[in-house]
Amino acid sequence: xxxxxxxxxxxxxxxxxxxxxxxxxxxxxxxxxxxxxxxxxxxxxxxxxxxxxxxxxxxxxxxxxxxxxxxxxxxxxxxxxxxxxxxxxxxxxxxxxxxxxxxxxxxxxxxxxxxxxxxxxxxxxxxxxxxxxxxxxxxxxxxxxxxxxxxxxxxxxxxxxxxxxxxxxxxxxxxxxxxxxxxxxxxxxxxxxxxxxxxxxxxxxxxxxxxxxxxxxxxxxxxxxxxxxxxxx
Numbered sequence: 001x002x003x004x005x006x007x008x009x010x011x012x013x014x015x016x017x018x019x020x021x022x023x024x025x026x027x028x029x030x031x032x033x034x035x036x037x038x039x040x041x042x043x044x045x046x047x048x049x050x051x052x053x054x055x056x057x058x059x060x061x062x063x064x065x066x067x068x069x070x071x072x073x074x075x076x077x078x079x080x081x082x083x084x085x086x087x088x089x090x091x092x093x094x095x096x097x098x099x100x101x102x103x104x105x106x107x108x109x110x111x112x113x114x115x116x117x118x119x120x121x122x123x124x125x126x127x128x129x130x131x132x133x134x135x136x137x138x139x140x141x142x143x144x145x146x147x148x149x150x151x152x153x154x155x156x157x158x159x160x161x162x163x164x165x166x167x168x169x170x171x172x173x174x175x176x177x178x179x180x181x182x183x184x185x186x187x188x189x190x191x192x193x194x195x196x197x198x199x200x201x202x203x204x205x206x207x208x209x210x211x212x213x214x215x216x217x218x219x220x221x222x223x224x225x226x227x228x229x230x231x232x233x
Contacts, residue, residue, distance in 0.1 A: 145210055
């Protein structure tokens with residue numbers, strides 16, 4: 001990471017870092033995220049920047065699939081694998097690095113489609129009635145800012161913290177912590193999001209309120225705050 005910073009910013013005249021902790025000597029930070037799960041919100045001196053490159057389109061509530069994103073060790077859990085095998089809804093799974101043997105096993109559920117590459121946010125929003133993930137900041141942000149009901153299955157403490165904070169404020173966000181996880185608990189939570197009347201509209205209404213915090217893309221904010229560094233970038 002230190003080498004990447006030096007290659008990127010060194011070419012623009014900044015002195016190189018000898019060690020990564022030297023980044024804390026910076027006199028300007030560009031925090032990105034969603035205030036709902038920002039543990040430092042009350043101490044921020046400026047609004048958060050978008051957690052993703054740009055605002056996703058708002059969901060129209062017409063999706064007919066579950067979009068699933070698992071990025072690391074989620075599929076090591078037997079409960080999660082069993083839930084996918086028993087999934088009663090049409091679903092698309094994006095799982096970078098998915099082992100071929102596991103992919104063949106999951107293919108036993110004809111309702112589950114395994115995507116070979118990431119999908120663009122606009123397609124995810126248009127197709128999805130529910131999003132399921134571990135609670136990663138990027139996917140969770142996409143769901144709540146697009147207005148798609150979301151189920152989080154955290155595997156790390158940061159994901160658990162983000163998802164619990166989000167679920168405490170948003171009616172269309174659910175969490176099944178690892179200590180409570182079983183295949184049936186996951187399927188029950190999905191069914192609740194899928195079938196609950198009015199939840200799609202509630203998710204959209206909540207997204208509209210969250211989106212009001214952001215009036216420009218993160219890149220535009222970076223350009224305004226650091227014009228000498230990003231001039232021409």
